[in-house]
Amino acid sequence: MLRIAIPNKGTLSAPASQMLRDAGYRQRTDPKDLVCRDEANNVEFFYLRPRDIATYVGSGDLDLGITGRDLLVDSGVPAAELLDLGFGGATFRWAAPAGTLTSADEIAGRRIATAYPGVVEQHLAEHNLKADVVRLDGAVENAVRLGVADVIADVVETGATLRQAGLVTIGEPILRSSAVLIGRHATAAPNGVAQLMRRLQGVLVARSYVMLAYDVRADLLEQATGLTPGIESPTVSPLHREGWVAVQAMVLRKEVHRIMDELYELGARAILVTDIHNCRL
Numbered sequence: 323m324l325r326i327a328i329p330n331k332g333t334l335s336a337p338a339s340q341m342l343r344d345a346g347y348r349q350r351t352d353p354k355d356l357v358c359r360d361e362a363n364n365v366e367f368f369y370l371r372p373r374d375i376a377t378y379v380g381s382g383d384l385d386l387g388i389t390g391r392d393l394l395v396d397s398g399v400p401a402a403e404l405l406d407l408g409f410g411g412a413t414f415r416w417a418a419p420a421g422t423l424t425s426a427d428e429i430a431g432r433r434i435a436t437a438y439p440g441v442v443e444q445h446l447a448e449h450n451l452k453a454d455v456v457r458l459d460g461a462v463e464n465a466v467r468l469g470v471a472d473v474i475a476d477v478v479e480t481g482a483t484l485r486q487a488g489l490v491t492i493g494e495p496i497l498r499s500s501a502v503l504i505g506r507h508a509t510a511a512p513n514g515v516a517q518l519m520r521r522l523q524g525v526l527v528a529r530s531y532v533m534l535a536y537d538v539r540a541d542l543l544e545q546a547t548g549l550t551p552g553i554e555s556p557t558v559s560p561l562h563r564e565g566w567v568a569v570q571a572m573v574l575r576k577e578v579h580r581i582m583d584e585l586y587e588l589g590a591r592a593i594l595v596t597d598i599h600n601c602r603l
C-alpha cells in the first residue's frame with residue numbers, strides 16, 4: 323500500500339485534500355482524523371504538519387508527501403520534488419522597515435528573524451553573506467518593531483501582513499514556493515506512484531484548460547484552427563449546413579476570452595466553452 327503524507331492544517335491542507343479528491347482518492351471527513359485508508363486505490367494518507375512531511379519522506383517511512391517547496395528546502399532533507407501541484411503559491415522574501423535598507427547586499431551583518439532558518443542560512447552561504455539568524459515560530463513581522471531583529475525573511479502572499487507591520491520587501495525573492503509532491507528519489511519510485519502522478523497531472527490539466535467548440539465556414543478553417551491548435555490537433559467535423567464545419571479543441575482557461583473574441587471577429591459562431599472534469603493526455 324502506498325503511504326502518503328499530507329498537511330493536516332494550515333494554508334496547504336484544504337487544497338491538498340481537494341486535489342486528491344479531484345483525482346479520485348478518498349480523504350478524511352473529520353479534520354481531526356490523522357490517517358485515512360483508501361482501500362479501493364491501495365493508498366493510505368497520513369495527516370502531518372507540513373513542516374514535518376519532508377522528514378518522513380526523506381527517511382523512507384512514507385513514500386510520498388505534499389508540502390511547500392520552501393518547507394522542503396528549509397528541512398535540508400534530500401527528498402526530490404516530483405510535481406508542482408499549482409496551489410499554495412507564495413514568495414519567500416526579505417523585508418525591513420521602510421527607509422532602512424535598500425538592497426539585499428545590506429543584509430550582511432544584520433539580525434534576521436525567520437521561521438525558516440534553513441532557507442535563510444542556505445541563501446546566505448550561497449551568496450557569501452554573514453548575518454545572525456534569529457529563529458522564531460511565527461508572527462515574525464513583529465520581530466523588528468520589538469527590537470529582536472533588523473530584517474525579516476518570511477512567506478509573502480498578498481503582502482498585506484507586511485504592509486500592516488510597516489515593512490517593505492527588499493531585493494528579489496529568495497525563492498518562489500508552491501505546493502509540491504515529494505518523494506525519496508526522483509527515479510525508482512515505488513509501485514503506484516506513476517499512476518498517482520498521472521491522476522494529479524490530469525487534475526492540473528483539467529484546471530488550466532477548457533474545451534472550446536464552435537462552427538465556422540470551411541474556407542476560414544485554417545485561420546480558425548490557427549487560433550485553436552489544441553494539444554494534439556483540433557477535431558473537425560462536417561456540419562449538415564453546406565460549407566460549414568464544427569471544431570473542438572482544448573484551450574488555456576486564461577486565454578479563452580481573448581480567443582472567443584478573435585474567433586467571433588473571424589466569423590465563427592455557436593462558440594461554446596465547457597469545463598473539463600479530468601483527463602489523461
Ligand SMILES: Nc1ncnc2c1ncn2[C@@H]1O[C@H](COP(=O)(O)OP(=O)(O)OP(=O)(O)O)[C@@H](O)[C@H]1O
Pocket residue numbers: 329331332333334372373389390391392393410411412460477478479480499500
Ligand atoms: N499566505 C500564506 N501564509 C503562509 N503560508 C503560505 C501562504 N501561502 C502559501 N503558503 C505556503 O504554505 C506553507 C506553510 O504552511 P504552514 O501550515 O506551515 O503555515 P500556515 O499556513 O501559515 O499555517 P499556521 O501558521 O497557521 O500553522 C509554506 O509552503 C508556504 O509557502
Ligand SMILES: O=P(O)(O)OC[C@H]1O[C@H](OP(=O)(O)OP(=O)(O)O)[C@H](O)[C@@H]1O
Pocket residue numbers: 459460461462463476477478479480481482483484
Ligand atoms: O502576504 P500575506 O498574504 O499577508 O501572507 C503572508 C503571511 O501569512 C503567514 O502568516 P500566518 O497568518 O500564517 O501567521 P504566522 O506567521 O504565525 O504563521 C505568513 O507567515 C506571512 O506572515
Ligand SMILES: [Mg+2]
Pocket residue numbers: 460
Ligand atoms: Mg503561518
